[in-house]
Amino acid sequence: MEEKRKIYVTRASLPPFEEFEELIRDIWETHNLTNMGKYHERLKEELKAYLGVSGLELFTNGHLSLEMVLQAFELSGEVITTPFTFASTTHAIVRNGLTPVMCDIREDDCTMDADRIESLITDRTCAIVPVHVYGHICDYEKIGAIAKKHGLRVIYDAAHAFGESIDGKSAALLGDASMFSFHATKVYNTVEGGAVTWNGEDPELSWLSDRLYKLKNFGITGKESVEYVGGNAKLNEFCAVMGLCNLRHVDEWIAMRKQVYHHYEERLSGLSGVRLLSIPSNVKLNYAYMPVIFEEGMKMRDRVYEALSGEGIFPRKYFFPCVNAFKCYEGILRSEDTPVAKRMSESVLTLPIYPELSEEDVERTCRILKNCLS
């Protein structure tokens, strides 16, 4: 029998090799490998234009972007966030000496349930860190209104929302600031990389660019002066070049992902026992993920996971378990406090999706999935 090709949940996107080669050639002449070089600066400008923002700083990865933007706002106390996310979101809060307070999520799109935020606010609350899960944009208007009323910062984990917009407004402009990840597994990558974005025209944030720039370079503020306890989170020139090349192709990749998404949708929507998350018509999505919810819960989800794995198809239980069930937060956070997030994490599977995934592979995946259900 013919050996079946393995299909993973994602496949990193690469530009044509010649495009990368053409730009890196120059590095052998300048010997400029890192420390905010010419490609770093060029990528920064091109990303500002692409994302439609005037405030942007690049970082080594998404996680350090989030750690450093939280540090930049000089927060202290409690931060309201959600457990239905990647470890990074909560870790960035905790590693800043802040206390995470978990808000439950909405069943229909897995983002923070804004109606539950106010009951979690105390006199120690300083910020809200919501996540645009699977690229589903949070209820930014309600969250913004609550933050304004209580004098809180809003910093979005927008790792899943590259290139997205809602009501024609760039997702990179929501809240006080947003964090993006350019990790290899994301819709747009710089191998590893990340950014913080904000509205650069806001006079109240005029200090942010300078502070982020210094924080990612050890807090050094002059030849003989260090004003902040910074770290090292500079994006190097090779990653910047990868980012410049990939940016030329990302629109095409998103269009191809959308096609793959529709191939799944045709086969799975309306199927009894599974639910797809609804995509509101006012959101321009990037189709980064293909989450499927199994209404019977964990047993069926795990059965489908095993059946697919047995056939060389590797979906992910993303996000399972919830962050508040992690060993490192035992005795501090409890998954029982966020029952919707707990249930969603037990019933979700993200199926393979990437630009070149063929309709035949989608068909094969769906056939195996349907066999488990019947």
Ligand SMILES: *Cc1c(COP(=O)(O)O)cnc(C)c1O
């Ligand atoms: C990928 C991701 C991060 C971390 O980004 P890195 O670039 O991998 O450090 C943070 N939050 C979410 C939701 C992510 O998916």
